[in-house]
Amino acid sequence: MADKLDNVRTKFVEQVSIETLDRLLDNILKDRIVNDCQKDAILERNRGSRENKARCLIDTVKKKGDKASTMMIAHLQNCDPFLYSELGLGPLPPGPPAAEPRSIKEEGRSTTLISTTENFWRNKQNKKDIYPVTKDNYRNRVALLITNIKFTLEELDRHGAVKDEENAEKLLTDLGYEVVKYTNLTAKAIDDAVIKFSTHPKLQETDSVMVVIMSHGELGNILGVDWKPKAKPTETSKTSKPDEFPIDKIYKHLGPEKCPALLHKTKILIIQACRGGEEGSVLLSDCAAVPDETRLHGFSPEDIEDDSWQRIEHREKDFISLLSCTPGTKAYRHQVLGSFLIQFTVDVFNKAAYEDDIEELFRKVMQRFEEFRPSNKRQMATKDRCTLTKRFYFYPGLNMV
Known part of the structure; x- marks a missing residue:
């Protein structure tokens, strides 16, 4: 030794x-x-x-x-x-075993949601800058949970992902969502699952949906369980299509064109997957778009037209996503306790969802990664493609009977 x-x-x-x-x-x-x-x-x-x-x-x-x-x-x-x-130390030989990793509770993290109050919910009703949540909406909440754990190539198996699935399902359930759960899907099966979810009967009456997908990933893609590293093409061989699901498809399947039942309703995505192979030691900051000073100033909406056919609704609106890392970098996962994104998300939501809106909750999750420093690893969760026009509150634990 x-x-x-x-x-x-x-x-x-x-x-x-x-x-x-x-x-x-x-x-x-x-x-x-x-x-x-x-x-x-x-x-x-x-x-x-x-x-x-x-x-x-x-x-x-x-x-x-x-x-x-x-x-x-x-x-x-x-x-x-x-x-x-x-370091490639591998499994330990017979001898003193490694101590068990500390549990979430031992780390001082919350395992139970704090319930909101009836007064808090009532005070938020009928405010123009807040998405409405009625008791009927609350009872019709539904979420999609997809976790890839076992892969065709055993070396790709995601140790600790079972804990992620357990933690995510509990959080979604505690927030009032009926959970539609899938495990170990190919890219085609992920696509089919999202399409099927877009037709769920509860969507017509819900106030929001959550989609949580956990797997390996590359920039813009989630890997299916049959994914394999790309082989070098030869003159005689044909390259097969990689088992990859484009994240952009989620927005299309749940957008107004394909899923009118979710029009003007909050759509929350949480994706635990790498977005490349680089270390995250250089943290990227979001660049705010420079506003067009001439846009809409002095003009009424009727004065503005384009050269395409008239659209009835925005192509993409009322989405907010939290991705596990910045573009091109890796996301990390404890082999027993699961990914840090899910660990931090559960802790933040349990402690603050009773009073904070979704954007503030995501900001607090990102803030947790500011203090994330195991060895020389760095990871920064990223809020992505936010098109929310109002504030959305979960109102956890509220008696909606």
């Missing part, structure tokens, strides 16, 4: 974070791998240098032998599963 640490020494020194180093030092002190004097020496001699502290820590543990090395690897798996995986 000491040899295993020696093999990963260089990458460990390059990638381990200060936070992980401090936790490892606390753990090996607790296990009596080092004593207080040795711990203080590691800290004092290498003050201000993360790399030197990392070198000193791993070299100290290696010299203690295989048992000490095994215990440190177990702690690393618990403290920083991303770094553990990237």
